Amino acid sequence: MTRDEILSLSAIELAQAIREQKVTSEEAVLAVLENIDGHESMVHAYLSFWKEDALEQARICDEKIRESSVHGADTSEDEKPVLPPLLGVPIAVKDNLMLSGKKTTCGSKMLEGFMAPYTATCVAKLQEAGAILIGKTNMDEFGMGSSTEHSYFGPTYHPKDRSRVPGGSSGGSAAAVAYGGAFAALGTDTGGSIRQPAAFCGLVGLRPTYGSVSRHGLVAFASSMDTAGPITRGTCDAAALYNIVTGADEKDQTSISAPKIDLSAMDEYDVAGKRIGIPRQLLGEGSALRSIEQTKTILSRSGADVEEFDMPVLDYCVAIYYILSSAEASSNLSRYDGIRYGYRDPDAKDLSELYTKTRSSGFGLEVKRRILLGNYVLSSEHFNDCYRQAERARTMVKEAFDKVFQNYDILLFPSATGEAPLLGEIDQDPLSTYVADLCTVPASLAGLPAISVPGGETEDGLPLGIQLVAPRFGEQELLGAARFLEKRREEAEP
Ligand code: GLN
Numbered sequence: 001m002t003r004d005e006i007l008s009l010s011a012i013e014l015a016q017a018i019r020e021q022k023v024t025s026e027e028a029v030l031a032v033l034e035n036i037d038g039h040e041s042m043v044h045a046y047l048s049f050w051k052e053d054a055l056e057q058a059r060i061c062d063e064k065i066r067e068s069s070v071h072g073a074d075t076s077e078d079e080k081p082v083l084p085p086l087l088g089v090p091i092a093v094k095d096n097l098m099l100s101g102k103k104t105t106c107g108s109k110m111l112e113g114f115m116a117p118y119t120a121t122c123v124a125k126l127q128e129a130g131a132i133l134i135g136k137t138n139m140d141e142f143g144m145g146s147s148t149e150h151s152y153f154g155p156t157y158h159p160k161d162r163s164r165v166p167g168g169s170s171g172g173s174a175a176a177v178a179y180g181g182a183f184a185a186l187g188t189d190t191g192g193s194i195r196q197p198a199a200f201c202g203l204v205g206l207r208p209t210y211g212s213v214s215r216h217g218l219v220a221f222a223s224s225m226d227t228a229g230p231i232t233r234g235t236c237d238a239a240a241l242y243n244i245v246t247g248a249d250e251k252d253q254t255s256i257s258a259p260k261i262d263l264s265a266m267d268e269y270d271v272a273g274k275r276i277g278i279p280r281q282l283l284g285e286g287s288a289l290r291s292i293e294q295t296k297t298i299l300s301r302s303g304a305d306v307e308e309f310d311m312p313v314l315d316y317c318v319a320i321y322y323i324l325s326s327a328e329a330s331s332n333l334s335r336y337d338g339i340r341y342g343y344r345d346p347d348a349k350d351l352s353e354l355y356t357k358t359r360s361s362g363f364g365l366e367v368k369r370r371i372l373l374g375n376y377v378l379s380s381e382h383f384n385d386c387y388r389q390a391e392r393a394r395t396m397v398k399e400a401f402d403k404v405f406q407n408y409d410i411l412l413f414p415s416a417t418g419e420a421p422l423l424g425e426i427d428q429d430p431l432s433t434y435v436a437d438l439c440t441v442p443a444s445l446a447g448l449p450a451i452s453v454p455g456g457e458t459e460d461g462l463p464l465g466i467q468l469v470a471p472r473f474g475e476q477e478l479l480g481a482a483r484f485l486e487k488r489r490e491e492a493e494p
Pocket of ligand 1: 143144145146168169188189190191192193194221325437
């Protein structure tokens with residue numbers, strides 16, 4: 001296979017080609033590394049990558065496959081050793097997911113040089129599945145942001161247009177997959193950080209049902225919403241990666257065993273007769289609206305029953321999300337005190353100065369903004385009218401979704417309010433950045449599974465994403481519908 005042929009494969013196609021010995025894992029890793037060499041100085045998707053390690057692992061995979069085929073020659077199909085599903089496939093992970101012995105910085109000066117003492121469960125599951133971990137990707141500091149500009153190590157640039165951001169906070173993961181620096185990646189999504197960068201980079205991003213993927217080893221931002229999930233080129237890869245990383249974990253008491261996706265049933269999914277709802281509050285305008293209108297036409301022509309409806313509680317989701325996520329962040333980030341781990345200010349004269357100086361210079365502006373907001377809403381003066389109220393309102397959001405799903409199988413709306421913004425554009429006004437999260441935070445608050453799939457382009461060729469949302473543990477339905485739309489798009493633009 002030529003390098004271009006290798007790079008045109010999806011992650012599961014590559015896994016199959018490697019198993020069938022049509023290509024070696026070493027060739028796949030070399031193709032990816034060559035791409036990294038060619039793009040990293042322009043895109044900066046990775047914070048670290050491990051060339052030698054990856055090649056070494058690839059050779060071990062290839063050896064395993066050769067052995068199994070020799071062994072397999074005189075054994076029956078049933079007795080052949082089962083090879084793990086991602087054997088030899090190069091995958092990237094966001095830098096807030098721990099991998100033992102490797103740096104985990106969360107894009108922060110606070111954790112510059114911090115070595116992970118253990119491996120996150122979802123990352124370990126990828127390793128067990130035979131994936132080759134190629135590197136750790138850039139992100140907004142501690143996951144706070146929507147552009148990857150808030151990384152202490154410098155921004156990631158949009159792989160198609162260097163004047164733009166790739167989205168965030170999993171912007172490094174999305175950019176790496178988009179330019180072929182990995183066959184798939186893991187991101188994390190608290191309020192949209194998988195779906196929005198996937199949308200901006202023309203990829204698929206799946207935020208699984210809260211609890212279906214263990215958070216053990218995912219550095220906490222807002223624990224009640226943090227969720228790890230895949231960023232991939234297509235829906236079949238997203239489903240395959242979901243199946244690998246999902247599962248109950250005794251190290252995360254909020255994790256739960258969720259049903260796996262039947263991959264073979266995905267292609268049989270038909271939208272005919274399905275009830276699909278579009279909440280008017282999230283219809284959007286301009287290019288985002290046009291892409292929803294097009295999707296609506298595709299679905300209606302295919303026999304789905306698509307209708308718009310009102311869901312007033314959606315107007316409050318951004319406010320609820322920022323109160324709750326900042327409250328949780330201020331509590332979670334109190335552990336960075338300059339004593340237990342991470343950065344320590346060298347010039348502090350006493351303990352109180354050590355805390356102040358360490359935290360003042362260790363955290364970036366956006367993180368400090370969230371800590372201040374979190375402390376404010378948790379202060380005794382404002383606890384009842386801010387934090388408590390937001391908690392109650394969150395319950396109302398959940399209940400409103402439960403009610404809506406009595407009428408609809410799937411919800412449809414844009415993944416973001418428009419295309420990828422210009423670098424520096426959103427930094428000028430943090431509040432308008434927060435408001436731009438209005439399409440992604442509702443599913444986060446309600447713990448629902450949501451996916452962003454490509455939904456056309458702007459006139460300038462910038463990708464747009466459309467979002468589908470299903471009831472909790474509705475991944476089968478969600479991925480089926482996403483695959484259906486993907487096939488329609490493939491047919492329309494071969
Ligand atoms: N943009 C949102 C925020 O800044 C979401 C981030 C995330 O999902 N990690 O909080």
